[in-house]
Amino acid sequence: MVTRKKRSSIFQLDRISMLFHLHIALSLLLALPSSASTESWDGIIISQADYQGLQAFKHALDDPRGLLRSWNDTGLDACSGAWLGIKCVMGKVIAIQLPWRGLGGHISEKIGQLSALRKLSLHDNSIGGQIPSAIGFLPDLRGLYLFNNRFSGAIPPSIGNCVMLQTVDLSNNSLTGIIPSSIANSTKLYRLNLSFNNLSGALPVSITRSASLTFLSLQHNHLSGPVPDTWGATNGGSEVYQLQTLYLDYNSISGNLPISVSRLQMLAEITVSNNGVSGSIPEDIGTLPMLQILDLSHNNIGGSFPATLCNLSSLVRLNLEGNHIDSQIPDAIDGLKNLSVLSLKRNLVGGVIPATLGNITSLSQLDLSENNLTGNIPASLTHHLAALTSFNVSNNNLSGQVPLLLAQKFNSSSFRGNIQLCGYSSSVPCPSSPAPNLPPPSNPARQPHAKLSTRAIILIVAGAVLAVLLLLCCVLPWCVIRKRRSLGKKTDGAAAATGRAEKPGPASGAEVESGGEAGGKLVHFEGPLAFTADDLLCATAEILGKSTYGTAYKATLEDGNQVAVKRLREKITKSQKEFEAEVTELGKVRHQNLLALRAYYLGPKGEKLLVFDFMPKGSLAAFLHGKLYIVSSSSPFL
Numbered sequence: 001m002v003t004r005k006k007r008s009s010i011f012q013l014d015r016i017s018m019l020f021h022l023h024i025a026l027s028l029l030l031a032l033p034s035s036a037s038t039e040s041w042d043g044i045i046i047s048q049a050d051y052q053g054l055q056a057f058k059h060a061l062d063d064p065r066g067l068l069r070s071w072n073d074t075g076l077d078a079c080s081g082a083w084l085g086i087k088c089v090m091g092k093v094i095a096i097q098l099p100w101r102g103l104g105g106h107i108s109e110k111i112g113q114l115s116a117l118r119k120l121s122l123h124d125n126s127i128g129g130q131i132p133s134a135i136g137f138l139p140d141l142r143g144l145y146l147f148n149n150r151f152s153g154a155i156p157p158s159i160g161n162c163v164m165l166q167t168v169d170l171s172n173n174s175l176t177g178i179i180p181s182s183i184a185n186s187t188k189l190y191r192l193n194l195s196f197n198n199l200s201g202a203l204p205v206s207i208t209r210s211a212s213l214t215f216l217s218l219q220h221n222h223l224s225g226p227v228p229d230t231w232g233a234t235n236g237g238s239e240v241y242q243l244q245t246l247y248l249d250y251n252s253i254s255g256n257l258p259i260s261v262s263r264l265q266m267l268a269e270i271t272v273s274n275n276g277v278s279g280s281i282p283e284d285i286g287t288l289p290m291l292q293i294l295d296l297s298h299n300n301i302g303g304s305f306p307a308t309l310c311n312l313s314s315l316v317r318l319n320l321e322g323n324h325i326d327s328q329i330p331d332a333i334d335g336l337k338n339l340s341v342l343s344l345k346r347n348l349v350g351g352v353i354p355a356t357l358g359n360i361t362s363l364s365q366l367d368l369s370e371n372n373l374t375g376n377i378p379a380s381l382t383h384h385l386a387a388l389t390s391f392n393v394s395n396n397n398l399s400g401q402v403p404l405l406l407a408q409k410f411n412s413s414s415f416r417g418n419i420q421l422c423g424y425s426s427s428v429p430c431p432s433s434p435a436p437n438l439p440p441p442s443n444p445a446r447q448p449h450a451k452l453s454t455r456a457i458i459l460i461v462a463g464a465v466l467a468v469l470l471l472l473c474c475v476l477p478w479c480v481i482r483k484r485r486s487l488g489k490k491t492d493g494a495a496a497a498t499g500r501a502e503k504p505g506p507a508s509g510a511e512v513e514s515g516g517e518a519g520g521k522l523v524h525f526e527g528p529l530a531f532t533a534d535d536l537l538c539a540t541a542e543i544l545g546k547s548t549y550g551t552a553y554k555a556t557l558e559d560g561n562q563v564a565v566k567r568l569r570e571k572i573t574k575s576q577k578e579f580e581a582e583v584t585e586l587g588k589v590r591h592q593n594l595l596a597l598r599a600y601y602l603g604p605k606g607e608k609l610l611v612f613d614f615m616p617k618g619s620l621a622a623f624l625h626g627k628l629y630i631v632s633s634s635s636p637f638l
Helices: 002-031 048-060 109-113 133-137 157-161 259-263 283-287 307-311 331-335 355-359 404-409 444-450 454-492 494-499 533-537 576-588 620-625
Strands: 086-089 092-097 119-121 128-130 143-145 150-153 167-169 191-193 215-217 222-226 245-247 252-256 269-271 276-278 293-295 317-319 341-343 365-367 390-392 397-401 420-422 510-514 521-525 540-547 550-556 562-568 597-602 608-613
Touching (some): 109 133, 259 283, 283 307, 331 355
Parallel strands (some): 128 150, 365 390
Antiparallel strands (some): 521 597, 540 550, 550 562
């Protein structure tokens, strides 16, 4: 009897368990928003820890628009795509993406419960408070996008525990305190942007030794002290340092420019303007082959203009304005073949303006004002006058006549303040040479005919008026007839015009996607979209090779797929319209011996990426000449 009771109770428990699981399954089916949203869902319910973490995260935020109403209390559909901005894998939250949502409040410390979180994107909101130290409990965090918010307080040192970090952007907030040295602990960190905050203290040495870093922006803060002379310090290693962009302008940095910057052979931009940097410009900067922008304006730099700077054939903009440089401009200045902007304004530069400046065909802006230049303005500056749009040599000691073409193109303010300079304005004529001795006119009787009589003037005016009237009589009827015909065409073609109102797509067989959070445009060729712009920009990349046209990368997407990406150099590529026309034709080409072009991306700042199928077994060059040396690192595309 007892045994029968036990068996019946066991059957009842099994039945209750079965009914419970059936209830859960039915709840899930009812909770699914649509078939489209479940295509990428693996069907696993969110874990309890992640569910609690998301609920705490939601309650700490202010949501005036009610956009987080989809984050319901059951949590059954949290990973199905029904919860706004949430992405999961195997029941674990890997991404929170809520930019431009008008959110306020603060970030809860319970964020640390999302142990699998890879991406936290909350930029362009009004979220304040401190960045929680629980960020350090996210070992898989790769992207931290909190820029354009109201965060305050210090950057938590626990951020150094996120050893997988690739991108940290905390710019345009109100952060204070020092930059923790642990922020560079990740060997995969390639983009660090802390600009437009209130950070103070010195630049950490650990950042200067980060071999993976490609973009560093610390501008518009209160950093002080000298820049560490430890850039590219290898400690006997063989790392290839990837830093391409260095922004340190608008701080309180002092001391000399570090010579070790010359070890960063990938550098393309250096801006250290509006600081207190002193000393002279290191000659070794002239050994940076890829440098395009050098801005050291508004500092206390003295000494000479290093002749080695003339070796920077890739340099596009050189700004040394507002310093104490007291040497001459080197004659070898025409070695800067791609220079577009040159400003030496408000220095102590002496000597003459070298005629070789006129050999730089790309020069568009030239400012040599407020110096001690002497001699004439070389006529060679008019050789490529069409490119020159801004020119200023005012407040120097120049002399002689201004070349006629320069005087005609630029106003007098470009030449004032040079006492011995003339010919640039009708009020400052050049002294004319004495007229040669000429014999008196041989036929003075012709002089009265040089002036028209009153009768002749009246006849000429009357003839001109009559000609105008005749012309109007011919033109007005023609205009009336044409207007009537155009009105008839507009009436007949109204329906056709309506049909043509829509703009055509980008290309036949192509699919267009917006550039995601970074902006821009991503265009796919053939078939459905396999990845988004955000997936491409957040992909882990390895440099495959470099050429004069750009850099080739092997990009590994979050889903494990691999593609080959070609980042084109900006100075070589054509305009956007020509580029899109040519790459559209290239996207149609298919051949068994050619890599297929799958997509291209146009960034908001002119970046151009070509996406091909990845061929893991090398290239024709590797087959003919042996294996190539490949630099392996996490490299950004933007």
